[in-house]
Amino acid sequence: MKYRFMALILLFSTLAYAELKDKKGPEPKPGAQAAFDFDYEFGRPIRPDEETYNQYRKAHAEHAEKQMGLSAAAVGDGMDTWHWWVGVDNPGFWQDLVNLTGGKENATGLRLDFLRVVMSVPRAERFKRLGLINDPDTVEADKPDQFGLKIDRMKDGALQWDPEKFGYSSGVIGLQLFKNKDFDPKKWNAETYLNDAKGMQPPYKIGMSCVFCHIGMNPLNPPDNPADPKWENLTSTIGNQYLREGLTFGETIEHQSIIYQYMATQEPGTSETSRFPTDSINNPTNINSIFRLRDRLKVAHVEKITPAQATLIKSMYKNAGLELDNIGGALGGTEKEPTLKVPHILTDGSDSMGILMASVRVYVNEGLMHKEWYDSWPVNPWKMTKSVLRGFKPAEFDIIEKWRKDPNSPWMQTERRMPNMATFLMSYDGFPLADAKNGKSYLKNNPKLLNRGKIAFAENCASCHSSKSPDSTITDPVLRKKAWKELVLSDDFLDHNYLSDDQRHAYSEIGTNIQRSEGTNAMRGSTWGQMSSQTYKDQRKEQITVKNLYNPLTGTYDLEWKGPNAYYRTPTLVSIWATAPYFHNNSLGLYNGDPSVKGRMDAFEDGMTKLLTPNKRLGVRSIKVTSTVTTLPDAFPGFKAKHPYFDEMKLKLLEFPVGTPVNLMMSLNPKHFPSLIAAYVKGVVAGRPEKEFPGLVDRRRKAGIEAVKKKMLELNTVPDFIEDRGHTFGSDLSDEDKLALIEYMKRF
Amino acid sequence: MKLSKVVNAAIFLSFIFFTTGAQAKQIEVQMKSISYSPKLIAIHSGDSVVWKNVSYSEHSASGETFDTSSVEPKHKSKAILFEKPGTYTYHCKVHGTTMNGTIKVESK
Numbered sequence: 093m094k095y096r097f098m099a100l101i102l103l104f105s106t107l108a109y110a111e112l113k114d115k116k117g118p119e120p121k122p123g124a125q126a127a128f129d130f131d132y133e134f135g136r137p138i139r140p141d142e143e144t145y146n147q148y149r150k151a152h153a154e155h156a157e158k159q160m161g162l163s164a165a166a167v168g169d170g171m172d173t174w175h176w177w178v179g180v181d182n183p184g185f186w187q188d189l190v191n192l193t194g195g196k197e198n199a200t201g202l203r204l205d206f207l208r209v210v211m212s213v214p215r216a217e218r219f220k221r222l223g224l225i226n227d228p229d230t231v232e233a234d235k236p237d238q239f240g241l242k243i244d245r246m247k248d249g250a251l252q253w254d255p256e257k258f259g260y261s262s263g264v265i266g267l268q269l270f271k272n273k274d275f276d277p278k279k280w281n282a283e284t285y286l287n288d289a290k291g292m293q294p295p296y297k298i299g300m301s302c303v304f305c306h307i308g309m310n311p312l313n314p315p316d317n318p319a320d321p322k323w324e325n326l327t328s329t330i331g332n333q334y335l336r337e338g339l340t341f342g343e344t345i346e347h348q349s350i351i352y353q354y355m356a357t358q359e360p361g362t363s364e365t366s367r368f369p370t371d372s373i374n375n376p377t378n379i380n381s382i383f384r385l386r387d388r389l390k391v392a393h394v395e396k397i398t399p400a401q402a403t404l405i406k407s408m409y410k411n412a413g414l415e416l417d418n419i420g421g422a423l424g425g426t427e428k429e430p431t432l433k434v435p436h437i438l439t440d441g442s443d444s445m446g447i448l449m450a451s452v453r454v455y456v457n458e459g460l461m462h463k464e465w466y467d468s469w470p471v472n473p474w475k476m477t478k479s480v481l482r483g484f485k486p487a488e489f490d491i492i493e494k495w496r497k498d499p500n501s502p503w504m505q506t507e508r509r510m511p512n513m514a515t516f517l518m519s520y521d522g523f524p525l526a527d528a529k530n531g532k533s534y535l536k537n538n539p540k541l542l543n544r545g546k547i548a549f550a551e552n553c554a555s556c557h558s559s560k561s562p563d564s565t566i567t568d569p570v571l572r573k574k575a576w577k578e579l580v581l582s583d584d585f586l587d588h589n590y591l592s593d594d595q596r597h598a599y600s601e602i603g604t605n606i607q608r609s610e611g612t613n614a615m616r617g618s619t620w621g622q623m624s625s626q627t628y629k630d631q632r633k634e635q636i637t638v639k640n641l642y643n644p645l646t647g648t649y650d651l652e653w654k655g656p657n658a659y660y661r662t663p664t665l666v667s668i669w670a671t672a673p674y675f676h677n678n679s680l681g682l683y684n685g686d687p688s689v690k691g692r693m694d695a696f697e698d699g700m701t702k703l704l705t706p707n708k709r710l711g712v713r714s715i716k717v718t719s720t721v722t723t724l725p726d727a728f729p730g731f732k733a734k735h736p737y738f739d740e741m742k743l744k745l746l747e748f749p750v751g752t753p754v755n756l757m758m759s760l761n762p763k764h765f766p767s768l769i770a771a772y773v774k775g776v777v778a779g780r781p782e783k784e785f786p787g788l789v790d791r792r793r794k795a796g797i798e799a800v801k802k803k804m805l806e807l808n809t810v811p812d813f814i815e816d817r818g819h820t821f822g823s824d825l826s827d828e829d830k831l832a833l834i835e836y837m838k839r840f
Numbered sequence: 841m842k843l844s845k846v847v848n849a850a851i852f853l854s855f856i857f858f859t860t861g862a863q864a865k866q867i868e869v870q871m872k873s874i875s876y877s878p879k880l881i882a883i884h885s886g887d888s889v890v891w892k893n894v895s896y897s898e899h900s901a902s903g904e905t906f907d908t909s910s911v912e913p914k915h916k917s918k919a920i921l922f923e924k925p926g927t928y929t930y931h932c933k934v935h936g937t938t939m940n941g942t943i944k945v946e947s948k
């Protein structure tokens with residue numbers, strides 16, 4: 093039996109990767125010369141009345157200098173990095189994924205291929221279907237280019253940078269085209285490539301930059317047509333709340349595939365950053381807005397790091413030209429017990445080594461130094477056998493010993509770009525509703541109501557959702573409550589207030605869905621293990637039992653789960669009117685895909701109402717479930733031929749009815765799959781000898797599947813299925829207080 | 841392919857032109873969207889080069905020993921005089937080394 097179990101491990105664990113073979117993706121050697129050069133084909137000339145990125149950039153940089161005293165040159169340079177830098181080599185990462193998933197024999201249908209996306213989804217539908225934002229500097233191609241590719245073209249005159257460094261726009265902001273040095277016109281055929289990309293190299297590779305996820309519609313000046321925004325309708329750091337990351341990868345998959353269900357149920361505006369280096373938890377997290385970074389840094393916290401990490405930080409600061417006490421992560425403590433004063437960048441508070449580390453780390457997630465990164469993945473699709481042999485154990489992306497040695501490595505080059513990017517990120521305040529188109533019509537001018545709202549905020553929210561707080565010497569509860577009230581009622585309470593304490597709070601205190609906080613990628617031995625503080629790791633040492641979780645198989649709240657205590661850091665409430673739905677997983681409140689002021693206000697009202705009145709939430713209906721009968725994709729015909737018994741077993745383990753929780757399957761460690769098979773066989777034979785399995789399987793398959801589902805629940809990494817639960821603070825308020833609080837929060 | 845033909849023709853023509861013993865000349869190079877045309881020119885010492893921006897964005901022609909500074913669309917650069925024989929590579933400050941050109945200066 094053993095070989096079959098092994099085979100099944102392979103089958104399941106490669107689901108997300110779709111291919112079985114151990115192979116290295118092709119990658120040009122650094123400095124390799126292009127064998128074939130060609131001219132990029134521009135679109136029509138830019139019109140005099142059209143604003144280009146260059147003007148958008150200039151206006152923002154000058155504004156930042158004037159309003160905030162930041163260097164316009166630094167802001168502009170940082171903005172270029174934010175918009176177009178792909179960490180040197182991430183186009184190679186995305187090309188590896190194309191070549192991995194673009195083969196004909198990939199029956200999962202999963203295509204990690206941006207070139208296909210930009211060509212197959214019409215410009216007019218990209219935002220509506222996938223939340224992708226069209227680049228105002230591009231126009232639709234009127235005919236295929238010299239290679240038969242119909243990709244949007246940059247308006248002639250809009251390119252104001254070196255395309256070797258920052259690429260040509262693909263038409264989608266954040267996806268940049270780079271001439272592919274491995275392209276061979278003699279081997280090229282566009283039609284063949286789009287049907288079966290395996291092994292073929294396209295003329296352009298596509299790289300991903302930060303804005304792909306982070307740019308969004310400007311709440312103050314949304315476009316009339318979201319498919320055709322101008323630069324004035326966009327803003328670079330709000331976070332793309334409309335991005336359908338899952339569908340961008342999975343829209344074309346057959347709906348009865350669990351992979352489609354997994355991709356389609358990913359909440360808009362979230363990114364599943366532990367998809368590739370998987371933590372075996374389906375836990376996408378919202379793309380954060382980046383507002384008032386300077387005010388946020390005022391509440392940075394001192395955290396312990398290891399001496400090796402301190403040495404690393406010193407070397408990084410030297411490379412980037414930063415002082416050891418820079419405000420993005422001031423080094424302190426002693427040689428033996430060093431510390432860093434840091435903000436908590438990511439939702440789970442794991443990103444805790446300062447702004448420089450947090451920013452470069454993100455580039456690895458986008459594919460920087462991907463060849464080196466793959467080896468830290470628990471499931472490395474290019475080295476499947478090795479992954480199986482080490483039991484799907486992750487490894488650290490080793491910047492202490494390895495990946496920073498070459499001063500010109502993509503990591504080192506990226507490091508040097510980060511200080512200006514940080515300056516750029518400091519250049520955003522919030523978006524006051526009063527300044528939006530018709531914004532004032534949503535604001536009630538009622539001082540009494542506002543006062544009531546402020547008091548409700550002071551008593552229920554401010555202790556976490558404020559970067560200002562009363563003097564810490566006031567400890568008496570009654571006096572402290574009074575001090576909070578005075579502070580919130582003061583006229584300048586909202587000025588320079590990050591509206592978050594930027595602290596980690598245990599989920600046992602917050603009560604929200606625990607899946608994201610339980611992510612393990614920043615723990616020692618995992619991909620980001622060197623990039624999180626010791627304090628973060630120490631805080632997760634305590635084991636706790638979570639009780640009364642919802643059991644989707646029985647419909648009762650009787651599940652118990654043991655695991656490490658874990659955290660969420662407080663999100664900012666700055667411009668909360670514009671950032672619904674809420675919670676770390678964007679699961680709370682209406683998603684309407686409408687970036688107009690009215691659309692945002694509808695979502696805000698709905699989200700806030702559900703926040704404050706939990707019985708109006710979706711609850712059990714927020715569980716991600718299959719929308720159709722779902723089966724395992726018939727993924728590996730070649731594999732099956734080699735293992736005839738596979739067919740005989742009729743292992744349609746995933747023939748689940750409509751409404752089956754997606755996370756039964758998608759939050760499982762692949763190492764458990766042998767147990768699932770064992771459960772299946774047991775369920776079918778029901779006490780009879782196992783050798784009777786082939787004779788019983790046809791009529792008892794249902795019993796087998798039921799047994800598998802039970803096993804899946806038992807072995808689930810984090811069996812917390814209700815997405816929009818918890819954070820019920822304020823639910824005891826009177827209806828009048830709730831309305832007043834909502835009215836006040838429109839001003840954040 | 842096409843481009844190299846153009847370049848070859850330009851070299852050839854300029855070769856013929858200069859070997860006929862003409863006076864010091866001013867040669868014009870066009871700045872296009874993301875390239876110089878011709879990309880490669882051969883001139884004689886004492887000749888000068890002017891870059892004409894026929895594209896829609898600004899460019900420069902910047903080498904180790906010379907720099908036109910920014911040239912707006914529809915404008916021409918100042919003339920740059922080349923006296924010392926040698927090979928001069930240059931690029932655009934806006935578009936980096938992707939937009940590059942070469943001037944071969946031969947002695948008279």
Ligand SMILES: [Cu+2]
Nearest residue numbers: 899932934935
């Ligand atoms: Cu140029």
